[in-house]
Amino acid sequence: MTGSSVLSVLCIYVVLTFGSFITVIKSLETQTQSHEHYSYDRVINLPGQPLTPSVSQFSGYITVNKDHGRALFYWFFEAQSHPSKKPLLLWLNGGPGCSSIGYGAAVELGPLKVNKNGGLNFNPHSWNKEANLLFVESPVGVGFSYTNTSSDLDILDDQFVAEDTYNFLVNWLQRYSQWSSHDFYISGESYAGHYVPQLAELIHNRNKDISENPFINLKGFIVGNPETDDSYDYRGILEYAWSHSVIPDEVYDTAKNVCNFENNNWSKECNAAMEIVFDKYKEIDIYNIYAPICLINTTSSVVGSDSHVSSFKRPIRIPAGYDPCYTPYVQEYFNRTDVKKAFHANTSIDYKVCSDHVFNLYNYTISSILPIYTELIKSGLKIWIYSGDADGRVPVIGSRYCIEALGLPLKSPWRSWFHNQQVGGRIVEYEGLTMVTVRGAGHLVPLNKPSEALSLIHSFLSGQPLPKDR
Template identity: 55%
Template sequence: MTAEDAYNFLVNWFKRFPQYKGREFYISGESYAGHYVPQLAELVYDRNKDKATTYINLKGFMVGNPLTDDYYDSKGLAEYAWSHSVVSDEIYERIKKVCDFRISNWSDDCDKAMSTVFSQYHEIDIYNIYAPRCNLPQSSAALAVDQALTANDQEHFRRRIRMFSGYDPCYSSYAERYFNKEDVQRAFHADVSGTRKWQVCSDPILRSYNFSVLSILPIYSKLIKAGLRVWLYRVPVIGSRYCVEALGLPIKTQWQSWYLNKQVAGRFVEYHGMTMVTIRGAGNLVPLNKPEEGLALIDTFLLGKQLPTHR
């Protein structure tokens, strides 16, 4: 359904801006867009076969930290937590014993063991485990957004929550504050009744969402065979490595470092039909955590080049 909506938007966008028809077209997204992007790419590819529809010159797609396959992602999540000392050896051994991640409905024992994993993330950021969490009261973040703090308070605020890289762990508080402003919601033609509060992550929506597609890997195989260029970049790399290895693609070049500003920016491996990249020091949202590396990554992808392998 989401792919159909996005496709209809694209068709109408090209009708409104016909000067862009025929240009090379790429799709990119992160996290749950690991479903949205390949599904949309597949729909564009299939609809392009119909001469009666608007032709979109799709050349490839790129996904970051994507949700890809329920089994491999769940297995990788547990292994990553253990390998980074988020959970103990005992918990990890318990998970391996009681969890069959090939079954979408986990057993009670598995659910209990995995709940232990998720409970460990209450005090750290599951999306960026080595970054600080936003521990300021909501009211303090709101004041900062409204620029109502004194100069001294603002400086103290910045010192408390900013890393040397410029990453601000309270970014979601700013977004939540901003998108709940009445004038902003009115500009977006959103519900301004005040009965529903906009949230960065909505638990009620998550609980009611129907996860009907458990694996995107068949789409990868189909579009790689069709000749589309596919890149996957990842930070917690374990789950994605399982996914990519399951595709059975022959390796073109082995894992090696890529560089930016004479520093190792990450690692990458090239398969025939696909490239997998890591970004050193980033979290789930690479453009937020490592914007310069993210820009270099997408520039290289769009230019059809290889990431720089020398300082």
Template identity: 60%
Template sequence: MKKLNFLLIITLLLLSLRQQDYNIEAQSSDKVVNLPEQPLNPKISHFSGYVNVNQENTRSLFYWFFEALSDSPSTRPLVLWLNGGPGCSSIGYGAASELGPFRVVENGTSLRFNQYSWVQEANMLFLESPVGVGFSYTNSSSDFDNLNDVFVAEDAYNFMVAWFARYPQYKSRDFFIAGESYAGHYAPQLAELIYDRNKVKPKDFIINLKGFIVGNPLTDDEYDNKGILEYAWSHAVISDNLYDSAKRNCDFKSSNWSEPCNAAMNTVFTKYKEIDIYNIYAPKCNTNSSAGASFFGAGDYKSPAVKDWFKRVRWYEGYDPCYSNYVEVYFNRVDVRSSLHATTRDISRWKVCNDSILQTYQFTVSSMLPTYSKLIKAGLKIWVYSGDADGRVPVIGSRYCVEALGLSVKSEWRSWFHNHQVGGRITEYEGGLNIRNGERSWALGSSQ
């Protein structure tokens, strides 16, 4: 018996070492080296590649992972970032334009280090989801007929299980899901799925989920649509007459709008086409091409003084309205694709958003508030922030959603500061939530 036990231990040890060798080999093959235009400092360790989430359809999702820049990265949490749409790339937006360590600039010809990147504090994992977004692909066209919130959450869950098998050293880390816009559905639904699976799965499959973070999130159809209308009127995007017409004809509690309501809301969005709905105070990108055109290519900015003004906006305020054009140029470069191991599938043209997904996506869930209530009771940390310049998913709608949760106020509305300047306002609620409402952001998160 002792001999059999000894042989069993040896067998398990050899299997474990073989698995470790496989993980090291898989991680090594995904390591990104010689990324074109990558800044030399700081030195950033990153990995990218594909993870299969469905063997039958050969459905594979593309990821880009960055190790934390902290002095002790081994103690830092792991954050999964998801962009919305549905159909927009977390690589093109989150990683390369917003909170990743590199920002694509200069018409897609160079990268610069993002000093405000979240990799300063966390290990960041960016996922192109659902299938059909960016470099993610499937061999079955029928997958695109089935896209909905449940399908996407299941694929994301299978991705994380497989990713942790490839990178087991991160499995014990505190894990958070984060995202923006339609990730207001993706993030809480994936969090709920992980929470439910953790209760029934074996110990080796448990994911150390601590909570989720969402910015300007689509949360509840009624409150979000009400917020869109009120924000447009209160920020002088639409006239009093149009506002009154929409209020009179629209019942946002109903999923079937009347014809007068549809007409009024269509006019609201038509007015938004004149500006950038996602940043109403920013200049609009007026290039003729969807991607790759010069920032001044439309002929609207020939004046040297105007060009200089836009340059100041881009570099000092950190915002360039044509950034999505630049990332499309960059990620369509052959040398960039090769470095990122994105050549497994022949994708004729990488796009920052796949509009066809938005057209076929099945919107079957109207409210995430029941999921919020469930996960709050489960003790997960939740942070919802909302910038006040976004007209598509405005702060007003987010505030209505929080009020609908019916939480008691723990600490009254007060200002919070950054570098001795007011950054916004914060209210704490019973049940481990707090709200931040401000010039740049508005947030709801755990006070734990």
């Protein structure tokens, strides 16, 4: 070997060795930063939290756009047992403008639920029995999430939300890299019927080019009482109100004759007819028609219904549930300074469960999610839709119309499923999609029927069928 050849080999060796050294250093730096964030974001104990059982939880901010100073707030719970072996499940609430922490985590399916005494109760039916559970407040302007660029709030729409949530996931999984290889599922309810499939679509498409994008191990999604297609959803609202004796025959007949729900620009006659329908619903809880309404002098369970007078394309906000008075409990708790500090939240933010500002500024640019279902069903993702059958806002009738419109081959016919020796609801399986109803539940299924909801998510994640008999 010549002297120049030896010199070349030595140079290559030095470069490779130095390159490996730099790679190791960067890896150690990333691990150190991740460990620092992991330690800082850990929630030791929230005010009013019961001492037992122990809850492994984390919360904080993930930047989704550095230039605009935009960050989303999250609350994460490790699974109660064998977290290293269980999937990662993201939960999103809708609105738009309602908090996944104020509703999903603190009222519905998280392990710690806010009570009326200003403390927390342990939830024996939390979904972190089945998965590592991640809640994120999205879009910016919701809950503790924020932007330093006020003009961001003027351009909020489904695409904006999907992109921000995707960036959140990428950055969160970099911070918590131990979860990046786990099976990942998305869940949510109401207007998250838009958020969840669109996020799944974005992840699916970005996963096609892992040279440019980090791989997210998406396996499927499940949505509850989801807004899916405006025309079918509003047809369902009208027919459900009539079939459940909320409105008289003449109101139903008039609305049926003057409304063409396939047209996003409703006529004056249709607006007037549907205003009467929603006025009748103000007497009860549209989100759970057999539950009592809130009688204290505060936010009622039908707040926002008058917004439909001018534009019925805009969905009603989502305050609802078995205890329709819980909204002030949650807001009072998360506005406490000691809670914000323990929670690693911006203490200057006035916490609201639902943001009127976000709701009023949101741009409703997509009227149907059905084309996305068609695309994702072909991809082989596991897809479930569930529906509490006492919900008047996104009723089971409308969801059935949406699914029928997909024209999927039947895999397993409509049947009852059982829970604690009683009918829990009904289930029908199509090729690529499963629909489940939850008997007696309203818009917030995990709140109204927590035990049934836990059985539901167990079946979805484990692949074990819902019981066919008592």
